[in-house]
Amino acid sequence: xxxxxxxxxxxxxxxxxxxxxxxxxxxxxxxxxxxxxxxxxxxxxxxxxxxxxxxxxxxxxxxxxxxxxxxxxxxxxxxxxxxxxxxxxxxxxxxxxxxxxxxxxxxxxxxxxxxxxxxxxxxxxxxxxxxxxxxxxxxxxxxxxxxxxxxxxxxxxxxxxxxxxxxxxxxxxxxxxxxxxxxxxxxxxxxxxxxxxxxxxxxxxxxxxxxxxxxxxxxxxxxxxxxxxxxxxxxxxxxxxxxxxxxxxxxxxxxxxxxxxxxxxxxxxxxxxxxxxxxxxxxxxxxxxxxxxxxxxxxxxxxxxxxxxxxxxxxxxxxxxxxxxxxxxxxxxxxxxxxxxxxxxxxxxxxxxxxxxxxxxxxxxxxxxxxxxxxxxxxxxxxxxxxxxxxxxxxxxxxxxxxxxxxxxxxxxxxxxxxxxx
Amino acid sequence: xxxxxxxxxxxxxxxxxxxxxxxxxxxxxxxxxxxxxxxxxxxxxxxxxxxxxxxxxxxxxxxxxxxxxxxxxxxxxxxxxxxxxxxxxxxxxxxxxxxxxxxxxxxxxxxxxxxxxxxxxxxxxxxxxxxxxxxxxxxxxxxxxxxxxxxxxxxxxxxxxxxxxxxxxxxxxxxxxxxxxxxxxxxxxxxxxxxxxxxxxxxxxxxxxxxxxxxxxxxxxxxxxxxxxxxxxxxxxxxxxxxxxxxxxxxxxxxxxxxxxxxxxxxxxxxxxxxxxxxxxxxxxxxxxxxxxxxx
Numbered sequence: 001x002x003x004x005x006x007x008x009x010x011x012x013x014x015x016x017x018x019x020x021x022x023x024x025x026x027x028x029x030x031x032x033x034x035x036x037x038x039x040x041x042x043x044x045x046x047x048x049x050x051x052x053x054x055x056x057x058x059x060x061x062x063x064x065x066x067x068x069x070x071x072x073x074x075x076x077x078x079x080x081x082x083x084x085x086x087x088x089x090x091x092x093x094x095x096x097x098x099x100x101x102x103x104x105x106x107x108x109x110x111x112x113x114x115x116x117x118x119x120x121x122x123x124x125x126x127x128x129x130x131x132x133x134x135x136x137x138x139x140x141x142x143x144x145x146x147x148x149x150x151x152x153x154x155x156x157x158x159x160x161x162x163x164x165x166x167x168x169x170x171x172x173x174x175x176x177x178x179x180x181x182x183x184x185x186x187x188x189x190x191x192x193x194x195x196x197x198x199x200x201x202x203x204x205x206x207x208x209x210x211x212x213x214x215x216x217x218x219x220x221x222x223x224x225x226x227x228x229x230x231x232x233x234x235x236x237x238x239x240x241x242x243x244x245x246x247x248x249x250x251x252x253x254x255x256x257x258x259x260x261x262x263x264x265x266x267x268x269x270x271x272x273x274x275x276x277x278x279x280x281x282x283x284x285x286x287x288x289x290x291x292x293x294x295x296x297x298x299x300x301x302x303x304x305x306x307x308x309x310x311x312x313x314x315x316x317x318x319x320x321x322x323x324x325x326x327x328x329x330x331x332x333x334x335x336x337x338x339x340x341x342x343x344x345x346x347x348x349x350x351x352x353x354x355x356x357x358x359x360x361x362x363x364x365x366x367x368x369x370x371x372x373x374x375x376x377x378x379x380x381x382x383x384x385x386x387x388x389x390x391x392x393x394x395x396x397x398x399x400x401x402x403x404x405x406x407x408x409x410x411x412x413x414x415x416x417x418x419x420x421x422x
Numbered sequence: 423x424x425x426x427x428x429x430x431x432x433x434x435x436x437x438x439x440x441x442x443x444x445x446x447x448x449x450x451x452x453x454x455x456x457x458x459x460x461x462x463x464x465x466x467x468x469x470x471x472x473x474x475x476x477x478x479x480x481x482x483x484x485x486x487x488x489x490x491x492x493x494x495x496x497x498x499x500x501x502x503x504x505x506x507x508x509x510x511x512x513x514x515x516x517x518x519x520x521x522x523x524x525x526x527x528x529x530x531x532x533x534x535x536x537x538x539x540x541x542x543x544x545x546x547x548x549x550x551x552x553x554x555x556x557x558x559x560x561x562x563x564x565x566x567x568x569x570x571x572x573x574x575x576x577x578x579x580x581x582x583x584x585x586x587x588x589x590x591x592x593x594x595x596x597x598x599x600x601x602x603x604x605x606x607x608x609x610x611x612x613x614x615x616x617x618x619x620x621x622x623x624x625x626x627x628x629x630x631x632x633x634x635x636x637x638x639x640x641x642x643x644x645x646x647x648x649x650x651x652x653x654x655x656x657x658x659x660x661x662x663x664x665x666x667x668x669x670x671x672x673x674x675x676x677x678x679x680x681x682x683x684x685x686x687x688x689x690x691x692x693x694x695x696x697x698x699x700x701x702x703x704x705x706x707x708x709x710x711x712x713x714x715x716x717x718x
Binding site: 082088111199252254263386397 | 684687
């Protein structure tokens with residue numbers, strides 16, 4: 001039966017680990033090495049439109065020299081960390097270098113699975129100064145340095161220029177703070193046309209939006225290693241966010257998963273907060289959209305929540321020839337990530353985002369890069385995914401009008417504390 | 423004589439062999455391995471697996487542990503889905519079978535195919551189709567409701583609508599399977615019984631109650647048990663359509679187990695939860711079997 005297949009997937013995934021570990025690794029081999037070249041296996045979760053971009057970079061690198069051959073393997077995003085975990089736990093078929101998200105670094109660093117790059121970097125000249133400070137600092141965990149940044153992807157603001165014009169607003173000028181954002185949103189809301197100023201999502205990407213408003217209020221998600229979801233700053237942030245639906249009515253109620261994206265695509269949602277990866281979807285749909293830095297929706301400071309892609313090396317890689325090859329490759333990537341920028345992302349390498357004229361002429365990417373300075377990542381704590389789970393489901397309830405912000409955040413905090421004391 | 427008997431036994435064993443091998447390698451060994459994992463403190467990232475006996479199981483029953491919430495809240499939601507979906511899966515499946523069977527022979531095949539097609543579609547496609555139909559603000563149904571000046575319905579973001587939506591999507595997806603099974607059973611009911619019933623003056627309804635239902639009882643039991651097991655294994659529909667929301671009201675047990683295994687990397691706990699879930703399913707199936715067969 002069809003649904004039995006789901007049992008199959010779930011249970012066999014949970015149970016048949018051994019065989020999975022053996023076969024899931026070496027699927028997509030792009031090139032086999034011939035002769036004396038040193039082979040370097042490189043894993044990434046770029047199964048979307050960004051995959052071909054990275055493939056081009058790797059192919060260009062392989063053509064540019066003959067000493068090393070990088071074997072680039074894409075693992076579907078949904079299975080990525082599963083596959084990485086199995087490779088790490090089996091210590092076989094494991095890659096020599098791989099992509100890891102910033103919010104995952106701590107989990108692996110704590111278990112001593114990643115190579116401390118302190119010495120490798122000092123020797124070969126992949127230097128701190130060549131990258132965005134924000135991105136580089138994210139690799140400092142437990143007094144060691146574990147990662148080389150590829151990009152930072154913070155939240156950004158997309159808006160519909162046609163709707164701006166129709167509402168008598170300047171389509172080249174996005175709102176910069178809470179007051180402007182609210183007045184724009186109200187002007188852009190036309191109930192008769194079922195058009196809304198800012199459709200509030202109730203699920204994803206609140207994982208990016210809520211922390212952004214909270215950070216802008218000067219608050220934080222954790223305090224002294226404990227969840228701090230119900231601070232006054234957090235309650236203020238969620239109250240404002242909920243008011244967009246209930247008080248200001250610039251958003252419809254009961255928005256479902258991706259409902260705000262559908263409305264943005266249909267030209268019925270004037271402003272939309274999401275990540276840089278949405279660009280290709282808007283381009284394909286042919287919307288006349290603008291991009292801007294996230295307005296300061298909080299009360300204290302400019303800040304934005306972000307995640308990032310980083311290169312890491314498993315601790316088990318000790319062959320110096322391989323390590324030299326990896327460093328050589330990473331140096332090449334830092335100088336040649338223009339190709340990566342084409343997917344909408346802003347590379348964290350200064351050679352691109354500070355010095356490339358071609359990059360500065362792009363529409364979205366320089367705006368993403370302009371947020372680097374005040375980007376903030378998830379709290380550096382093991383199992384942030386699990387610890388944050390109650391927060392997202394309680395925010396969901398608050399935005400659906402089923403709980404008031406204070407109560408929702410109190411409940412989320414209580415559940416998270418229970419998880420921490422397990 | 424003796425020799426040929428031995429030969430036929432060998433032949434039949436050979437026929438069983440392929441399934442037996444598949445059963446051993448893809449079911450028995452993984453289940454055994456899973457049972458072993460459930461007795462260890464098995465962190466995916468930790469190469470050392472410490473044997474802890476039944477501690478993972480006792481944690482599930484310890485009310486101060488987060489596993490207790492994870493398991494029993496998930497179980498509560500899963501059971502709700504089973505209770506809502508199984509009666510409909512049977513009644514509507516049988517109803518469709520009766521309808522299709524009453525059609526003229528020439529278009530019977532056509533309608534059987536039409537009702538069966540959704541069953542061949544994958545769950546992600548089912549979820550996308552229903553997300554578009556049910557979208558609160560831009561979905562098909564709510565557009566119609568608005569045109570009729572009726573209030574729109576929050577199909578996926580409010581209770582009990584979220585359950586209703588999940589049950590509707592599941593029915594649309596899997597009802598064809600039950601229907602086909604019922605059609606076969608209906609065809610096996612001897613025509614003479616109906617003729618005799620009609621001669622004795624039994625109405626259509628009486629013929630259905632006293633002839634059709636008792637005749638298809640074994641099939642009914644089969645459909646009941648497979649539907650219950652299938653509904654217990656619900657995962658894809660809430661995972662893709664409601665993401666467990668509103669809050670965690672539709673977060674079913676399998677979603678929690680997968681989270682525990684691959685988000686938290688606690689395979690020991692997840693394996694214990696899976697086996698406990700399987701155990702509950704076995705008990706329910708046995709009970710269903712016993713209760714339905716009691717009278718005979």
